[in-house]
Every structure is written in structure tokens, then in C-alpha cells.
Amino acid sequence: MLDQIEDNRVKANLMAATSFFAGILLAPDIIKTILRSEIMKESAVYQEILEEGKIAGKLDGWKEN
Structure with missing residues (x-):
């Protein structure tokens, strides 16, 4: 169903949300x-x-140095 959404921004946000919950x-x-x-x-x-x-990652790197 996500592939049927034409607006790429909406599709991307829904896919990210779906991935998060999955x-x-x-x-x-x-x-x-x-x-x-x-x-x-x-x-x-x-x-x-x-x-x-x-x-x-940058903060961790600075802490190690």
C-alpha cells in the first residue's frame, strides 16, 4: 500500500514510521x-x-581524546 502513495515525502515518512514500529x-x-x-x-x-x-558519535570521539 505504501508504494501507491505518490507524494515521496509522505511515503518516506510513513515508511520510516512503519520501520520503527516493525x-x-x-x-x-x-x-x-x-x-x-x-x-x-x-x-x-x-x-x-x-x-x-x-x-x-562526535561527542564520544571527543570524550575519548
């Missing part, structure tokens, strides 16, 4: 098989999580 019950490799990651990467939610991870 992660409660399914293994990551199964989720990747079901959902196309290239569309999820366009999601604002995905981008926000990615940015938080980059910041956390």
Missing part, C-alpha cells in the same frame, strides 16, 4: 527486505535520527 517485532534484515531503504532515507524522521547519531 522494529519492535521484526529483525532488521526482515524490515529491510520489506521496505526500500532508499525511500526511507528521504524521511525527515530518518534524517533527524541520523543527525542525532552523528552528534553522539
Whole structure:
């Protein structure tokens, strides 16, 4: 059903949300098989999580030095 959504931004956000909730019950490799990651990467939610991870990684790196 997600493939029928024409607005890529809406589709990406819904796919990210679906992936998030599916992660409660399914293994990551199964989720990747079901959902196309290239569309999820366009999601604002995905981008926000990615940015938080980059910041956390930088902070960890600074703490180690």
C-alpha cells in the first residue's frame, strides 16, 4: 500500500514510521527486505535520527581524546 502513495515525502515518512514500529517485532534484515531503504532515507524522521547519531558519535570521539 505504501508504494501507491505518490507524494515521496509522505511515503518516506510513513515508511520510516512503519520501520520503527516493525522494529519492535521484526529483525532488521526482515524490515529491510520489506521496505526500500532508499525511500526511507528521504524521511525527515530518518534524517533527524541520523543527525542525532552523528552528534553522539562526535561527542564520544571527543570524550575519548
